[in-house]
Amino acid sequence: MARKVYINGSLVDEADAKVSVFDHGLLYGDGVFEGIRVYGGRVFLLKEHVDRLYESAKAIRLAIPISSEQMIRDVEETVKANEIEDGYVRLVVTRGAGTLGLDVRKTSNPQVIIIADTISLYAPEVYEQGMHLVTAATIRNHPSAISPRIKSLNYLNNILAKIEGTDAGAVEALMLNHKGEVAECTGDNIFIVKDRVIRTPPPDAGILVGITRNAVIRLAKEAGYPVEETALVRHDIYVADECFLTGTAAEVIAVVSLDGRTIGDGKPGPITRDLRERFQQLTRDGG
Numbered sequence: 068m069a070r071k072v073y074i075n076g077s078l079v080d081e082a083d084a085k086v087s088v089f090d091h092g093l094l095y096g097d098g099v100f101e102g103i104r105v106y107g108g109r110v111f112l113l114k115e116h117v118d119r120l121y122e123s124a125k126a127i128r129l130a131i132p133i134s135s136e137q138m139i140r141d142v143e144e145t146v147k148a149n150e151i152e153d154g155y156v157r158l159v160v161t162r163g164a165g166t167l168g169l170d171v172r173k174t175s176n177p178q179v180i181i182i183a184d185t186i187s188l189y190a191p192e193v194y195e196q197g198m199h200l201v202t203a204a205t206i207r208n209h210p211s212a213i214s215p216r217i218k219s220l221n222y223l224n225n226i227l228a229k230i231e232g233t234d235a236g237a238v239e240a241l242m243l244n245h246k247g248e249v250a251e252c253t254g255d256n257i258f259i260v261k262d263r264v265i266r267t268p269p270p271d272a273g274i275l276v277g278i279t280r281n282a283v284i285r286l287a288k289e290a291g292y293p294v295e296e297t298a299l300v301r302h303d304i305y306v307a308d309e310c311f312l313t314g315t316a317a318e319v320i321a322v323v324s325l326d327g328r329t330i331g332d333g334k335p336g337p338i339t340r341d342l343r344e345r346f347q348q349l350t351r352d353g354g
């Protein structure tokens with residue numbers, strides 16, 4: 068079945084879903100996006116993702132031409148039209164076509180795009196054995212330059228960090244902030260467990276405040292684990308009992324080494340496994 072892509076209110080064949088080469092999304096990375104999972108035909112934590120999309124857009128002074136309620140309905144319709152049971156939704160809003168200059172007053176028609184597709188996941192072995200991480204030399208965006216809380220179409224620093232990871236044979240890479248503290252990975256948030264206390268960097272460490280991160284913090288608190296949002300340095304990860312990542316694609320995944328230092332006993336830890344199970348239950352319950 069040919070994919071149907073939503074663009075500006077219409078569902079069209081994939082081949083007809085086109086944007087202008089003058090779109091500022093292409094020319095300048097001027098736009099925002101979201102990546103969302105579909106489990107059992109239901110779009111997981113859709114309101115949270117749509118809220119973050121509108122917040123990202125507000126921060127870059129981009130007025131999304133439809134209401135968030137309409138956006139939610141349109142995402143659900145696109146998922147249905149493509150008969151996606153378990154998959155992935157990419158939501159993109161660009162500034163629209165303009166001139167070959169930065170002035171946004173010369174742009175018009177922000178493009179609203181919804182793609183519903185299948186998803187490629189990490190191999191099952193990575194979940195069973197845990198992943199090995201390296202620290203990238205490329206740091207996360209300086210919060211005074213562009214807030215890392217904005218999920219913008221500018222992902223170059225994360226892409227460069229991901230290339231560093233790939234070069235080193237790692238599927239994810241750790242990114243530090245401008246102070247040298249642990250921020251997050253290129254597409255995942257990071258947590259450690261030390262003496263049964265769960266720790267993760269706070270929003271002001273320069274992270275994208277992940278929807279999965281927030282769901283896992285809630286699940287951990289409900290399960291009675293103490294959770295602290297606190298600044299971390301790499302040493303905290305080296306000497307942690309457990310480490311794991313959270314993200315829309317990865318869900319909850321164990322990290323078993325960083326920069327060649329084995330974390331804990333080098334296997335996915337019990338609290339990580341417990342939280343992964345609780346998260347998977349949440350995906351089955353529909354959020």
Ligand code: PXG
Binds near residue numbers: 252255280313
């Ligand atoms: N940090 C960054 C920098 C991200 O881009 C996360 C954390 C996790 O956030 P959520 O809300 O997903 O729990 C992300 C999310 C993909 C893909 O297709 C995922 C993300 C970005 C780009 C692509 O898997 N990231």
